[in-house]
Amino acid sequence: MSRSNFQTHGQEGFTLVELMISLVLGLLVIAAAGGIFLSNKRVYGSTEAINRIQENQRAAFELMSRDLREAGANPCTRFNATVGPVNLLADRSSPVWSRFQMGLTGTEGGTSDNVVVYNAGGRSRVTAHATPGADLTVSDTAGLVNGQTLMVCNADTAMIFSATKITSGGTIVGHDGAGNCGRGFTRQPDYARCADAVASNVGYCFNSIDQATCGASAERGRSPAMLIVPAAIQWSIANNGRGGTSLFRTVNGTASEIAEGVTSLQLSYKIGNSTAFVDASAVGAAQWATVTAVRVGMNFVAAQGAQSTTDIRGTNNAALTRTAVDVIALRNHLDIQ
Structure with a gap:
């Protein structure tokens, strides 16, 4: 009987030198991949920061341009430095209107x-306003509230007053509250005798059937009348509560943040047919009605937000910034040739 002989071979592995070479090569590959990842991350962060600046820039200029183009707009009559709406408000402390x-x-x-x-x-x-002291009947009062400042106007005149008697879904707008001078409309209010202004002045009817109905001593508008909401819209820069500044749009006292990271707002004005743009300090009190264009310059800086500090910085380690300038023409101040 023969006996099989088995030959056992020893297991072979990596030598220490081979292992060290493998580790070094692996570390090089990981370092290269990590470098590419970090580089791509920084490029992505910078691109995202630039995109946010551009988005803020578009929003700021689009909304601000829309307001400036429509400066002085109303559906009734054209105002100028000497002709404007009659202010019937009892509170004369605010110079806004x-x-x-x-x-x-x-x-x-x-x-x-x-x-x-x-x-x-x-x-x-x-739709109806028979006598100077009568309430206005309008097509719709949606969005209006009592105490709100409104303006009623036609092609002949315009009057600013404080609203009363407004109800949800109604059609009546009153003007006989304590917020107004007098209990009716007049183009010559007696502010010294605010409580009975209408009694000592000629009243005005915006939509009366005939002169007899309006009153023999009153004036009657002959063109269609509209009720509108006058707006005072302020554009300015203020702190945003996050350690930076933003561009704000404030409508009748209510502020809204429009664009973050706006660090400067530079405005200059073109008066009439002049070719030069001047600062606000060089515009006379009566010249604002003749401003035909506004040059707007804004500086935008990358805001950190959810991004890291390095994401919003450029190659010089300073925050990414962009400056934009635009010229906006005021449609309602341009004469039709």
Whole structure:
């Protein structure tokens, strides 16, 4: 009987040198991949920061341009430096509505100028107003509230007043509250005798059938009348509560943040047919009504937000910035040739 002989071979492995070479090569591959990842991450972060700047830039200029183009807009009559709406409000402390006919006014603020734009918002048709003291009957009161400042106008005149008697889904707008001078409409209010202004002045009817109905001593408008919401829209830069500054749009006292990372707002104005743009300090009180264009310059800086600090910085380790300038023509201040 033969006996099989088995030959056992020893197991072979990596030598220490081979292992060290493998580790070094692996580390090189990992380092290269990590470097590519970090580089791509930084490029992505910078691109995202630039995209956010561009988005803020588009939003800021689009909305601001829309307001500036419509400065002085209303559906009734054209105002100028000397002809504007009659202010029937009893509170004369606020200068806002006394400047409404100018269309816009601006002030200097170093790197943060601001501008207030005046125009008309929502509107409703006046269907009846028989006598100066009668309530206005309008097509719709949606969105209106008591105490709100409104303006009623036609092709002949415009009057600003405080609203009363407004109910949800109604059609009546009153004007005989304590917020107004007098209990009726008049183009010559007696502010010294605010409580009985209408009693000592000629009243005005916006939509009366005939002169006899309106009153022999009253004036009667002959063109269609509209009820509108006058707006004072301020554009300015303010702290956003996150350690930076933003561009804000404030409508009748209510502020909204439009674009973050805006660090400066520079405004200059073109008066009439002049070819030069001047700062607000060089525009006379009566010249605001003749401003035909506004040059707007804004500086945008990358805001950190959810991004890391390195994502918003450029090659010089400073925050990414962009400066944009645009010229906006005021449609309602341009004469039709």
